[in-house]
Amino acid sequence: MTWKMVIDPLNNIGLSALMAAVPILYMFWALAVKRMKGHIAGVTTVILAVLVAIFGYGMPAKLALLSTGYGMLYGLFPIAWIVVTAVYLYNITVKTGQFEIIKNSIASITDDRRLQALLIAFSFGAFLEGAAGFGTPVAISGAMLVGLGFNPLYAAGICLIANTAPVAFGGVGIPIIVAGQVTGIDAMAISQMVGRTLPFLSVMVPFYLIILMAGWKKMVEVWPAVLVSGASFAIAQWYSANYLSPMLPDIIASLVSIVALAAFLKVWKPPTTWRFADEAPSLGKEKLQYSAGQVLKAWAPFIILTIFITAWGLKPVKDALDYFGLVKFEIPGLHNMIIKGEKPMEAIFKLNYLSAAGTAILISAFVSIIMLGMPISEGIKTFFETLKTLRYPILTIASVLGFAYIANFSGMSITMGTALAATGKFFPFFAPFLGWLGVFITGSDTSANALFGKLQAVTADKIGVDPVVTVAANTSGGVTGKMISPQSIAVATAAVGLVGHEADLFRFTVKHSLIFATIIGVFVTLQAYVLTWMIPKYKMVEAAAAAAAQKVFPTLGATYLGYTVALVALVFILVLVMNRKKTA
Template sequence: MTWQMNVDPFDNIGLSALVAALPIAFLFWALAIKRMKGHFAALGGTGIAFLIAVFVYGMPLDLAALSTLYGGAFGLFPVCWIVVTALFIYNMSVKTGQFEVIKNSLASISDDRRLQALLIAFSFGAFIEGAAGFGTPVAITAAMLAGLGFNPLYAASICLIANTAPVAWGAIGIPIVVGGQVAGIPDLALSQMVGRTLPFLSFLVPLYLVILMAGWKKGLEVWPACLVSGGSFAIAQYFSANSPLTAPLLPDLIASITSIICTVTFLKVWHPKESWHFADEPKREGKAKLLYTGGQIFRAWAPFIILSLFVCAWGIKPVNQALDQITKTVFNFAFPIAGLDQMVIDQAGKAKAAVYKFNVLSAAGTAILFAWFFSIVVMGASLKTAGCVARDTLVTLKWPIVTIATILGFAYIMNFSGMAITLGYAVARTGAAFPFFAAILGWLGVFMTGSDTSTNALFGKLQAVTAEKIGIDPVITMSANTCGGVCGKMISPQSISVATGATGMVGRESEIFRFTFKHSIGMAVVVGGMHMLWAYVFPGMVPTYVKPVAAAAAAAAGAVQAAVNPVGLMWLGIFVAIITCVTFLARRLGADLEAPTAGHDEVHFH
């Protein structure tokens, strides 16, 4: 029997929203004030949300339980799948000694922690975000910074804050594409609006990061490098996000590559007078001596090059569709959740689908797993070593996995019960101030779900409808939702769990939350203010576009999905050939630096 969602159980949207916000308030309290471990905070918040759904919103017990379990399953796959496989590669690099080569290659550019943060957390992290998204950049870059010798708290927090700049175009533009589809706005127009907002933040984030690390005086010492890093990124991001040739798929990749090239080139000719390190580190001056050949350095970096190539290949639409079609011929990878699928009727009278997609081949985590297989060959590791690394990585991540699965259960019960929509309706009552609060709604959405894509899917229609009611262009509020969402990424329990698992800070999630919270809300307020300006002061910032016909767009999308495109297999073959060449060259050019063989079963990570 179906259940009709009631988004205003008290017949007073303000009071209903206040009750709906209690689970979120608990998470804030648990992490910021009580300093609970992440998994306990997530379990508590999910429990409160479950009780409110059943006893306040009247959701049947079985539907509440199934929706929570459905979210937990999504947390395990594909989200945890991505994080686990990404750390397989990093931990293998550490185990085989290849990461020592990476450390030296970076120190030869600069041993200054401020500049290393710019290259790894900001520029390289943006590249991984653009290729894979869903926690991968934080997992990889936080682990790398901690491996370089960064204070783990700063390694985790800096990477979370740096991840603000690229999130909107993560995973080959998925948040923009989904937001446009849900709101009925061309994805190019949404990309252009976001691309006229986030470059302002992107320009400032590098300097912001180094000031957080080193303080005002020491941070400002490297302002020229910050200007090059953030300026090149912001300019490339602006033009690629506004161009029909590259938007919405490629802005992150183009901006990050531009930033890496410009920053490394600049650091060849400029360096601060004194290198800065954390207080507990021994002082060193300037650049380190390069101890390895170009071939050895290429071999050490090859696993991350291979990872980037694989996730880029998986992000190409025809490749992804071809992999899905291959999966369908082996087994049915879409499983309707019996008892939940089509059983909840939302506020618009539409039955909510609950279909768990186990798209094992096309998932980004599988691309990273294949990259790991190739990396085993590149690093010269034995199968025993690979098995030890995989086992110990899973042991290290056991509590982050629990936290991620639980917080996705929290997000799904908030969605299926109607509590999330209640919050959206309350925000929609803000009238002319809605462009500002639209950003706060996106911020809340990503805090709950850990994903800008998810918050665009959750609130996209509400954002568009409310904008039309108050007489402003829906692309403004959808941009606010997207940009506000990227500011919430750094405090999402899901993202923080990834960071703690990567840096050995499991159980210390509250420390990272307390570190990032004020920066998160501050950026969200700035973004909200910018969209107020776009709506009422600088309307020329809003792109002109023709709204698509929804039915025709949906039919076209269905036709594309149904087609088996051999072009996808062709592109996949090209990428595999390139990756095979990289693997062969890495082994051959770096053959004089052999990896140590596994002499024991235990692998210890920081």
């Protein structure tokens, strides 16, 4: 028997929204006030959410439990799968001694922690976000910073805050594309609107990071480098978002930023070298102690990772991999059993075990094991050690996604969104907070756009504001919620070895998240009513008719996969040849 979703169960949208917010308020309290461990806060939050759904919304207990289980399943795959494989790849480089070479190669560019944070957390992290998304950038860049000697809490916090700039265009632009599909607004128009908002934040974030790390005076010492890092990223992000494609801004902007900062540091250095207070003073920029072949070998796992996740982000490659490795099944008892509006909600789990980003990382790890000469038995042992270390973060991620799904399937998320949409002419200010809320709940800007995109468009139309402004605000505001999403917190603590300290990291980031969301809110309000010249001209896109399911061999994707394998083989051979010469 089906159940019809109720948006206003208390017949007062304000009271209903307050009831719906109880699990979120509880999670804030659990992490920020009681400092509970992440997995305890996550499990108790999802239990509370189920109780609110059953007793507050009248949702049948069976559907509430199935919705939660569906979300937990999604939390395990593909989210936790990415975290496990990313940390595993990092552990391989540590166990084989290659990370010591990476540390020296970075220190030979700069031994200043401020500038290392810009290179790795901001620029390299943005590249990983653009290519793979999900938790990849925080997991990889966070682990790298800790390996370099960063304080683990600062490493995790810096990576989460730095990840603000690229999230909107993450995973090869999928948040923007989904926003277009949900609203009928041309995805390029949404990309342009976001590209006229976020670059201002992208310039600010590097300055903010350094002030947070070292204080105002120490930021002033390196302001030229900070400006080069942020401005080069922002200009490339603005240009590619407005004139190229929503799929490219992160990848282009991050590469431009890395090259620009590395080149600048060849001709400029700060007057003093900054380290954390508990570190030994720097003895000056290190001399590169290894040959070009050794440095290439050490960085090769991450070069191979970059190649694979870039390829995996391309739709033809995804189609090719799904042709051979995709299992879909309906969740029995849940699929089409909840009526949202006039339509039943689907509950289909997709096990894309080949095209998942985590699989690309795992393949990179396997190639790295062979290339670095690590015994297979040691590689297997390291994998299970990694899995054991991450058992609590995996539980946290599963419970958080369980909460996200019960909030969506019960109507709690829509209740809170509808309440914010009732703010009338003030709605453009609150529109980014709706995206912020969506990303906090789901951990994903893509999911937040799927959840609230249509609501943003309809509300904007009612108050006489161009819908592209608020739909883009959902995306731009969503990026500020990423740093406090329990899912992101769990990934970050797992990567830097702070499992059990999720509350500390949440307290570290929550203030900055609200500051950034408020800045976006003010800017969106100006765009809606004052800076209307910033709004792009566009046409609505009619939804394409669903094509009949037809399994056709994806020739283009297979070709791209062939190029990917050839490119990885080239890196592999180059590493062998260069290091053979060194040995001789």
